[in-house]
Amino acid sequence: MADTLQEPKTEVRLDVPWNVVVHNDPVNLMSYVTLVFQKVFGFSRAKAQHHMLEVHCQGKSIVWSGLRERAEFYVQQLHGYLLLATIEQSE
Amino acid sequence: MMVIRQRTGSAIEFAEIEPLEQELLWQIVSVFEAPPDPSVEDRLFSAPANETETEFLSDWSDYVQPELRRLFLSARTLVKEDLGALQQGKGRRSRLKFPVEHGEAWLNTLNQARLALAARFHFTEAELSSHKLPRAFTKRDLVLVQINFYAAIQERIIDILEAQA
Numbered sequence: 001m002a003d004t005l006q007e008p009k010t011e012v013r014l015d016v017p018w019n020v021v022v023h024n025d026p027v028n029l030m031s032y033v034t035l036v037f038q039k040v041f042g043f044s045r046a047k048a049q050h051h052m053l054e055v056h057c058q059g060k061s062i063v064w065s066g067l068r069e070r071a072e073f074y075v076q077q078l079h080g081y082l083l084l085a086t087i088e089q090s091e
Numbered sequence: 092m093m094v095i096r097q098r099t100g101s102a103i104e105f106a107e108i109e110p111l112e113q114e115l116l117w118q119i120v121s122v123f124e125a126p127p128d129p130s131v132e133d134r135l136f137s138a139p140a141n142e143t144e145t146e147f148l149s150d151w152s153d154y155v156q157p158e159l160r161r162l163f164l165s166a167r168t169l170v171k172e173d174l175g176a177l178q179q180g181k182g183r184r185s186r187l188k189f190p191v192e193h194g195e196a197w198l199n200t201l202n203q204a205r206l207a208l209a210a211r212f213h214f215t216e217a218e219l220s221s222h223k224l225p226r227a228f229t230k231r232d233l234v235l236v237q238i239n240f241y242a243a244i245q246e247r248i249i250d251i252l253e254a255q256a
Contacts, residue, residue, distance in 0.1 A: 026216035027209045029242055031249045032198065072147070075139045076155055080162055082202045087140050087147075 016090050018071040020064040022055050023084040030056060036081040037063065040074060065090060095247040103194060103251055105187040105244075113177065113185055115240050120171045122204045125211070134210040135163065135203065163203055166196040173197075194252050201241045201248075208238050 022033075030052055037048035041064060054061035063085075064074055071087045078085035093112045098104045108116070136159065139151050173189040189197075209219065212234050219238070 026214075026219045027206050027238075028202065029245055029249075031246060032202065035198075035249055035253070072139075076158075079137070079139060079155070079159055081199065082135065082206055084137050085139065087144075 017065040018068045019062045019088045019090055020071050020074045020078070021060050021086050021088050022051070022063050022078065023086065024055050024059045025084050028083060032081075033083065036078065036083060040077045040081070095244065095251075097191065097251045097254070098188065101191045102188050103191050103197075103248065106184075108177070108185045108187065110183055112240070115237055116174060116177070116187070118237065119200055119204050119241065120167050120174065122207050123167065128207075128211050130210040130213070131207045134206050136160075163199070166199040167203065169193055169196040170200040191251065191255060194248050197248055198245055198252075201245045205238050205241050205245075208234050214238070 033052045033055065034045065034048045037043050037051055038045060041048075043051070051061045051063050064071065068087070075085045075087050093108045094106045096104055096106065105116070136156055138148065139155075140147050142148070170193075173187065173193055176189070177185050177187045208214075212231055214235065218235065
């Protein structure tokens, strides 16, 4: 009987994007968070305010999704502005 | 009462600074001369991922955190230099002028100071957003005034930077 190749057990999910998540913080000002989103992601003021309000009202907002390396870069930028930001893989 | 305005020649000016406000301005940088506090450290250098991301967290601690530390120190140093130009005006009020390009460093340093004070004194969200006047001025009440004073400066600098954009 010929040997058969086994399916690899580890699943590498290259297609699943990484999220940059910003979490609520009672100290950072709403205007400051809006300004940071505009600077880091180049968002319009309206889009930046939308995400800021999501953070404020819902506790967090996914502000960017995509390749892991880029997500890490954005998280680093946000930490430079002292925002609470994490990377998380999409569900 | 202190006035913050943009001057021609791309400068930000704090004018008519009262002695108490001057003292609070000096404390923006002296907040960081206090003994190290783990809760302040945890807030200024928060985790960038959950604990399952062990390799990423280790790399972050080795390479990114020192960079952030340098960035924060650099902003504080610039603000400290600007504060060195505080000038005594007529009477008891003083003024301060610095280039508008320093605005981001000021925002960053004010944020560091507010976050550090809020972490050190364990302020709750309700306390931070309360506008009630305290019945007695404890050290904690005064720190809350300090945090709100820095927030007001941040708001005004943001207005100026946005008007420039």
